[in-house]
Amino acid sequence: MQMKASVPFTAAGLKTACSQCNLLELCLPFGMTDTELDRLDELVGARRKIKRQQPLYRAGDLFEAIYAIRAGSFKTDVLLEDGREQVTGFQMTGEILGLDGISTELHSCNAIALEDSEVCVIPYGKLEELSRVVEGLQHQFHKVMSREIVRDHGVMMLLGSMRAEERLAAFLLNMSQRFTARGFSAAEFHLRMTREEIGSYLGLKLETVSRAFSRFQEDGLVGVQQKHIRILNGDGLKKLIQHQPGAR
Amino acid sequence: MQMKASVPFTAAGLKTACSQCNLLELCLPFGMTDTELDRLDELVGARRKIKRQQPLYRAGDLFEAIYAIRAGSFKTDVLLEDGREQVTGFQMTGEILGLDGISTELHSCNAIALEDSEVCVIPYGKLEELSRVVEGLQHQFHKVMSREIVRDHGVMMLLGSMRAEERLAAFLLNMSQRFTARGFSAAEFHLRMTREEIGSYLGLKLETVSRAFSRFQEDGLVGVQQKHIRILNGDGLKKLIQHQPGAR
DNA sequence: TGTTGCCGTTGATCCAAGTCAACCACAAAT
DNA sequence: ATTTGTGGTTGACTTGGATCAACGGCAACA
16 A cells, blocks of 8 residues: 555566556556465566557557556547547556457557557466466456446446536546546646547537537636646536436 | 257256357357366356346346346346436347446446346356366456457447447347347347337437338338338448448 | 227427537647 | 647537427237
């Protein structure tokens, strides 16, 4: 639970060590015992740096590893033949990328860095192997996958049943909550994605996103300055989601 | 419509046996070796029958097992406090239910039988245990979870980026493909869900679903008689999805 | 053989979000 | 300091799907 010193260097260069990582509580190793944790350090191979706008992997790429975000953030998206894009998620530090690839051994979406980022590469074969002996790892890995499924259901709820402003409110509250979990302010944060990407994620056009932001600002719910967001009335946002005045 | 002999009975009553099940190719055991399969028979505890409209589990229920559908079909849905419902999926024979529960040990959605149905109960603790020794089971289970994630991304694409008729076309093609995989006709099938449930799944009102069906019938794409569907021009439906005339 | 209730269809109207277009802010490049 | 380009905002107008409402088909059941 304590904040630990930064990751040690070795002669071999940057030696990864989950047991030393300060993202422990957010990432795959969460909930594992110390002895289990020691074994985990064998698991994470290399780190990989990805520049802003560059792909970590693309749809169709061979699936070989999953990735834990060490620094930075990503979006995942799916493209239709005719060019339409659907952003399926935004990921931040400690979150796991690449789970979509297990089913067919090919990645089914693109993972693009929203800023200069770094990931821990977790070779999938090794993960399966190790999780056969390390019970805590197996269990935690299953939880991570399940959590992704539950999250996806939430997005379906958003897309299928909510109005534009409700969607944006839910999005902001979700971002706020995730920043909080990482030790940042719940009330003030910087979005890494454009209005268009938010719109794609929420099933809205960028103009609609922009207008909803303006509306929230008028109503004193949030302060908006480009990508810089300040949540002024979180309860107001929550109430917006529960029951829209116009509905029914 | 059965293709194989029914499952054997034993003195103990209904003894389940994956190795004898005719859904083998569709279900969790897919791709496992014969020796692996023998061990799997320990895994599946009991069967459970669920009457039409009854829940297999509800959001908030303690998570103890996942379920393989042996006969019948289900919907899963999420409810908002204000009563709004989002159907997150329709499941048919061989498909796995309950994966949402792993993450929090509580189920996060409702699973409701669309007709009188029967499931195989797979106690989750046992599954983790066994999948630590049976490699094929471990791998297959991961694939099932990953496939669910990929499927969810497809639904997000639907909800976020497609128009009403595209959504319904995609839905019909998906149903057709799944019926085919189960040895039924690709061109003619019976939907188990109402227009309202289809609408909830697709993010549309039931009237819109009904109108889209009528439109497809006018255009000679499908024959519709209540829940009975006949696909007359599958390519036409596919083309509808690729590029909508009005778009861009 | 009604009667009841659910499910589906269809029409008329409305409105939230999309489209089109102009303009502004700001950062990077020259 | 000026240009260029990307991202964001705002306004005017259009439209796809929602809403409201009436009605029809069919199965379950008295």
